Amino acid sequence: MKVVALAGGVGGAKLADGLVRILSPDELAIVVNTGDDFTHFGLHISPDLDTVCYTLAHLANTKTGWGMKNETWKALKGATQLGGPGWFSLGDRDLGTHLERTRRLAEGETLTSITQSFCQKWGIKHTIYPMCDQPVATMINTREYGWLAFQDYFVNRKCMPTVLGFEFKGIQRSKVDEDLSQKIREADHIIICPSNPWVSIDPILKVNGFGKLLEGKRVIAVSPIIGNHTIKGPAAKMFSEMGLQPSSLSVAEHYKGLIQSIVIDESDQDLIPAISRCGIISYVTDIFMKSPKDRIRLANFVLKSAAICRE
Amino acid sequence: MKVVALAGGVGGAKLADGLVRILSPDELAIVVNTGDDFTHFGLHISPDLDTVCYTLAHLANTKTGWGMKNETWKALKGATQLGGPGWFSLGDRDLGTHLERTRRLAEGETLTSITQSFCQKWGIKHTIYPMCDQPVATMINTREYGWLAFQDYFVNRKCMPTVLGFEFKGIQRSKVDEDLSQKIREADHIIICPSNPWVSIDPILKVNGFGKLLEGKRVIAVSPIIGNHTIKGPAAKMFSEMGLQPSSLSVAEHYKGLIQSIVIDESDQDLIPAISRCGIISYVTDIFMKSPKDRIRLANFVLKSAAICRE
Numbered sequence: 001m002k003v004v005a006l007a008g009g010v011g012g013a014k015l016a017d018g019l020v021r022i023l024s025p026d027e028l029a030i031v032v033n034t035g036d037d038f039t040h041f042g043l044h045i046s047p048d049l050d051t052v053c054y055t056l057a058h059l060a061n062t063k064t065g066w067g068m069k070n071e072t073w074k075a076l077k078g079a080t081q082l083g084g085p086g087w088f089s090l091g092d093r094d095l096g097t098h099l100e101r102t103r104r105l106a107e108g109e110t111l112t113s114i115t116q117s118f119c120q121k122w123g124i125k126h127t128i129y130p131m132c133d134q135p136v137a138t139m140i141n142t143r144e145y146g147w148l149a150f151q152d153y154f155v156n157r158k159c160m161p162t163v164l165g166f167e168f169k170g171i172q173r174s175k176v177d178e179d180l181s182q183k184i185r186e187a188d189h190i191i192i193c194p195s196n197p198w199v200s201i202d203p204i205l206k207v208n209g210f211g212k213l214l215e216g217k218r219v220i221a222v223s224p225i226i227g228n229h230t231i232k233g234p235a236a237k238m239f240s241e242m243g244l245q246p247s248s249l250s251v252a253e254h255y256k257g258l259i260q261s262i263v264i265d266e267s268d269q270d271l272i273p274a275i276s277r278c279g280i281i282s283y284v285t286d287i288f289m290k291s292p293k294d295r296i297r298l299a300n301f302v303l304k305s306a307a308i309c310r311e
Numbered sequence: 312m313k314v315v316a317l318a319g320g321v322g323g324a325k326l327a328d329g330l331v332r333i334l335s336p337d338e339l340a341i342v343v344n345t346g347d348d349f350t351h352f353g354l355h356i357s358p359d360l361d362t363v364c365y366t367l368a369h370l371a372n373t374k375t376g377w378g379m380k381n382e383t384w385k386a387l388k389g390a391t392q393l394g395g396p397g398w399f400s401l402g403d404r405d406l407g408t409h410l411e412r413t414r415r416l417a418e419g420e421t422l423t424s425i426t427q428s429f430c431q432k433w434g435i436k437h438t439i440y441p442m443c444d445q446p447v448a449t450m451i452n453t454r455e456y457g458w459l460a461f462q463d464y465f466v467n468r469k470c471m472p473t474v475l476g477f478e479f480k481g482i483q484r485s486k487v488d489e490d491l492s493q494k495i496r497e498a499d500h501i502i503i504c505p506s507n508p509w510v511s512i513d514p515i516l517k518v519n520g521f522g523k524l525l526e527g528k529r530v531i532a533v534s535p536i537i538g539n540h541t542i543k544g545p546a547a548k549m550f551s552e553m554g555l556q557p558s559s560l561s562v563a564e565h566y567k568g569l570i571q572s573i574v575i576d577e578s579d580q581d582l583i584p585a586i587s588r589c590g591i592i593s594y595v596t597d598i599f600m601k602s603p604k605d606r607i608r609l610a611n612f613v614l615k616s617a618a619i620c621r622e
Contacts, residue, residue, distance in 0.1 A: 042353050042413035075386060078407015082432050084414060092403040096389015102353035103395060121393050 001027060001307065004184050005191040008033045008200020009048045010065045010232050011224050012193035013055035014289045018299030020056055025125045029183045034111065034130045035138035035168055035203030036150045040088055041079065043098040044105050047151070048200065049115060049130055050097060057122035065232060068093040087156040112177050131204040132174040138199050141165040150199065159234035163241040166198055174207045184213045189306040192221035194287065196235040197254045219259045220306045223248035226265040226288060247271060252280045263287060263302055312338060312618065315495050316502040319344045319511020320359045321376045321543050322535050323504035324366035325600045329610030331367055336436045340494045345422065345441045346449035346479055346514030347461045351399055352390065354409040355416050359511065360426060360441055361408060368433035376543060379404040398467040423488050442515040443485040449510050452476040461510065470545035474552040477509055485518045495524045500617040503532035505598065507546040508565045530570045531617045534559035537576040537599060558582060563591045574598060574613055
């Protein structure tokens, strides 16, 4: 069974971690959102990409959900003491990644090549693809401040502003990596991880040519919403602000026409008929990943559901 | 007595430290070489400027002669584990400076303004001027490798290549800061600190308009050479490779036409007649600064010598 998983930050990283423990590097490739990439203190930072890589490399700080474990903060402390912005937490260990990524990008190496080189050094055997090598910036239109860069909205303003819409700046010039295209063509299943549909998955889906590659593919999504809430992040709040009831039904509707099935939480079984009316099959399990064991259990469930779907 | 001191790295920083303990912020301004500035891992690094600032702020690592005290190296370790270059030591605390400097430069702030803002935060009361706000790159022509960027020669190749000559790339577009120009005009004395004449002081002297500002000024140099050796750095080696006997006489000859007097080591008294034949007066003392006390003693001696010279 060949699988390509699409992932954003923490939730996506957790399911990806479950999947890599079940599927071989030949069977699984992971595509990660880079619409949240930004330049800070002159460094190129790829928060979602790092969250996925650090998680798979067992370097992640599981308490915070971002950054590296065993971290110190001397550089950021120095910079803020000089008047620099402290709203984006850059740990000293984490900075090593940003420094070397920035250095290589300036030398003309692609983000894909850099990511795969980093993964090799970190002992990650599965291939992780940034969604594209071209700069794409997720922009959030807000009632209070107009258009905000993603990290300004997400970290600096703690997702407080009211969301009116999204734009993926630069997406017109984006391209799907050739090797990744091949992996998608060969894939039996595409798994959309439980990441934010608006700002983690949509940027990936909107990369030039990505939609075409998915035509006729079997796609299964895992809902990032339980009841009316997200485990982490602003997905539910975004649904509300976009005038939609935050629920796994709204997630299913969001992906309508793309996915054939969705994995939803067992507490959301009442949504099955409505989801079914979208032409989407629901599979039901406990989708809350509290422990590493949960990640494997959910990954197994998703793969089993995908396989049923195939028959 | 109003003084402007010209300084490069460690030796210059030590004398500057002595001077600030004697002269008030109104009486002393310090100009620092930025020809050794470079971009590394995407960050703007100003090694001489940082050495002087860290020294005056009591943040310097006095053992290494560069970087900050109480330093850790997690970011650099992370970057090198990913294949990045480790030849330039970037400490975590030190990185804070580079991050914030890089951020502000990208926002269009001048290096002069940034430096003075940093000095204020670090509690440095005397004004420190980078030699100019325009990028100037000291290049070293070497027998073995042709032209090398300064830090490549100095740190990466440990000053091993044979020096054939120097160039200050970008110096044509450099300008002296207006406030600094005023300070130089008002100065009773210019002190050339015991820094490398070729790569620390010459870049400052060659900034557009700097030479003109020094015309008719009383200038006193402190030799960076004792016997045939430098305390630190490649000045003596450079003199040899340029076909000159490394000595305080060669330093005096280097600055001939610019300085009226030079402070040399008491062990070099035999050079006084030859230096005198250059039209330069020698003042003799122990110029080796081993302790903070030595810095004040030498600074007092230099100021006293300058004052004699004035009469």
